[in-house]
Amino acid sequence: MSKETLQWLNQNTLIGFTDKRGTAWHYRADLQGAEPNHYSGAIPTGDVSRRLFHWEPVEQPIYVPSSGMEWTPNGHVPIPGTVEAVTDTGVLKLAPLHDRKAIQRSDTGHTMGIFTDSYQPHEYNEWLINTIATLLDDDLSIGSAGLLKNGAVAWVSVEVPDNVTTPEGVEFRPHLFGATSFDGSLATTFKRAVTSIVCDNTMAAGLGEAGQQIKIKHSRHSKLRIGEAREALNIIYQVADDFAAEVTTLCRTSVSDTEWNAFLDAHVPMPDEPGRSRTMAENKRDTLARLWNHDKRVAPWKGTAWGVVQAVNTYTHHEQTVRGAVRAERNMLRAVTGGVDELDHTTLHTLATVQNNPALLAA
Structure with missing residues (x-):
C-alpha cells in the first residue's frame, strides 16, 4: 500500500x-x-x-525513561527537567534529552523528525x-x-x-x-x-x-x-533553448534495431540462471520493447537517441514497480535529490558506449 x-x-x-x-x-x-x-x-x-x-513546524522536547539521577564528579544529582508520568503500572520518571528535539506539525501533532539541537x-x-x-x-x-x-x-x-x-x-x-x-x-x-x-x-x-x-x-x-x-x-x-537544442541533437542521432538490442543488453543484463532475477529482467525488457514499438509516449521517436531516453524515463516514472512509496512521491523525490539527472545521464552514457559515440554525451 x-x-x-x-x-x-x-x-x-x-x-x-x-x-x-x-x-x-x-x-x-x-x-x-x-x-x-x-x-x-x-x-x-x-x-x-x-x-x-x-500549519507550522513546532519544536518539542524529547523524554526517555530514567531514574531521574545522573552521575557527576560531585556524586549522583537529580537530572534537570525530569518529569513524572502516571502509567498503568505506576509512576514513570522521564528525563529530557537536552541535545535532541522533535519536529511536529502544529495542527495534527504528527512527529516528522528527530534531530540534534543544531537543526533549524x-x-x-x-x-x-x-x-x-x-x-x-x-x-x-x-x-x-x-x-x-x-x-x-x-x-x-x-x-x-x-x-x-x-x-x-x-x-x-x-x-x-x-x-x-x-x-x-x-x-x-x-x-x-x-x-x-x-x-x-x-x-x-x-x-x-x-x-x-x-x-x-x-x-x-x-x-x-x-x-x-x-x-x-x-x-x-x-x-527552453538549451533543452530544445539537446532534443534536436538526440532526435538526429539514429539508433538501429541492432543498437537498440545492444542497449537493452547493457541496460538490463540477462542473468544466465533461471529464477526471479531472470524473470524480472525479462519483464523489464519486454516493457521497454513495448514502449519503444507501440507506446505514444515513446514510439513516435523510435529509432533515435531521444526515443531511448524517453523509453527509459517513461518506464521508470510509470511502469517500474514502486515499493514503500506512492509513484508521485518517488518521482518528485527523485527530481529533487538528483535521481532524474542520474537516470538520464546513465541512459545516454550507456547508449554512447553501445554506439561508440562519445560525442553523444557532449551534445
Missing part, C-alpha cells in the same frame, strides 16, 4: 496549468474535497499557503512561498505544489505559462522548483528541470549532466542569498 492515498494526493497537492498539461494521473473528482486541486492556469500564491502550508527547520511559507513570491515576475507563476510524507516534505514549482514545442514534436515545460523537508531527507533545494508533456515525466534540464541547483542546509545560521536564487531562477529562460 502506498504511503500517500489517492485522497491525500487529491487534497494535498495542487496542479496548475491543466489547460496546457492536462490533469494529473491521480486526479479523482470525488476525492477533491471542498475545493478542486486542479487549476486551469497558475496557482495563486495565497492558495498554496492557505491550503497546504497553513525551514518553515514552508518562509522558505518556499515568501522566497518564490519575491523572485516571481510577470512571466513566471506557480505551476504545482504539494506535501508528501504526511507533510514532512514539500515542494513548489515555478513555471512559464506556455509549453515549448520543438520542431521534432517534443513538447515540454521548463520549470524551477523549490523543496525542503522536516524529516531530514532534504536540504532546502532550488533546482531547474523540465517536464515532458506527452508522459508527464520530470527530466534533467541538461540530459547529459546534472542540472543547476542551490542547496541550503538546515543549520542555525542557514540563509538563502536572494541573488543566488534569482540567478538560478533566471536560468529557467535558458532551459
